[in-house]
Amino acid sequence: MLLFAVTVSALVAPPSLLRGPRALRSRVTMELIEPEKDFLIAPSILSADFARLGEEVVNSLSAGADVVHFDVMDNHYVPNLTIGPLVCTALRNHGVTAPIDVHLMVSPVDRIVTDFAKAGASYITFHPEASPHVDRTLQLIRSEGCKSGLVFNPATPLDCLKYVMDKVDIILLMSVNPGFGGQAFIPAVLDKAREARKLIDESGFDIRLEIDGGVSAGNIKEVAEAGVDMFVAGSAIFRDPRTEEAYKETIDGMRAELAEAKSTLVAA
Numbered sequence: 001m002l003l004f005a006v007t008v009s010a011l012v013a014p015p016s017l018l019r020g021p022r023a024l025r026s027r028v029t030m031e032l033i034e035p036e037k038d039f040l041i042a043p044s045i046l047s048a049d050f051a052r053l054g055e056e057v058v059n060s061l062s063a064g065a066d067v068v069h070f071d072v073m074d075n076h077y078v079p080n081l082t083i084g085p086l087v088c089t090a091l092r093n094h095g096v097t098a099p100i101d102v103h104l105m106v107s108p109v110d111r112i113v114t115d116f117a118k119a120g121a122s123y124i125t126f127h128p129e130a131s132p133h134v135d136r137t138l139q140l141i142r143s144e145g146c147k148s149g150l151v152f153n154p155a156t157p158l159d160c161l162k163y164v165m166d167k168v169d170i171i172l173l174m175s176v177n178p179g180f181g182g183q184a185f186i187p188a189v190l191d192k193a194r195e196a197r198k199l200i201d202e203s204g205f206d207i208r209l210e211i212d213g214g215v216s217a218g219n220i221k222e223v224a225e226a227g228v229d230m231f232v233a234g235s236a237i238f239r240d241p242r243t244e245e246a247y248k249e250t251i252d253g254m255r256a257e258l259a260e261a262k263s264t265l266v267a268a
């Protein structure tokens, strides 16, 4: 399993961030340091209680989550409308220091990238169908000091990846059709995960393989064994009772399954 290396260049604030306030600048650069773990768990705040968002995010992180998954929907690229850069800034101002993984389900993409970088995004991912110039958008994200990534819907092939492998830090496979939480996992995506894992390993680049949709303690082991190392889970984590203890129980259950997956992977 590949881990991200933290490079010196990744820690240097790009010119656009240097225009921002000093406090924000140091927070943003700090959050580019990824947790040194084989597997990352990223609760999707789409299923959080938005009336208590700061508290919900802090509880999920205290419960053992690694990354905050931040779903941005525009009611154009996907049939739902959620949150933007102001909410990302609000989470940073609330004291959230974990990496924020911004999943853009918006079209067009480019004009919102800088705003999210300034708001404290750590990763920014987008759908290739939503940007006419995929290579340029990936470069833009990195030039803003964030880790860049592409998102593939369940029926979207990975074809374009081979041309931009050197420009992605993360590949996100949707295991549901984007737009809503609480949908059932689409098993055909497991084959795509194996395909993506092969591409990553053959490329030699440090690239995370993330999955999003219908992930729970019940299927996370199988997903990890297919080569995934970053797991978004919304409704499996943010559910009643909405307490840190309940979130910890769920995340601990996922980690136990991941430990088993790791044994299988090491033995193979």
Ligand SMILES: O=C(CO)[C@@H](O)[C@H](O)COP(=O)(O)O
Binding pocket: 044, 046, 047, 069, 071, 103, 176, 177, 178, 179, 180, 181, 182, 183, 212, 213, 214, 215, 232, 233, 234, 235, 236
């Ligand atoms: O991006 C999306 C949906 O478009 C996801 O992040 C969902 O929010 C995941 O929710 P669950 O399927 O885990 O409930």
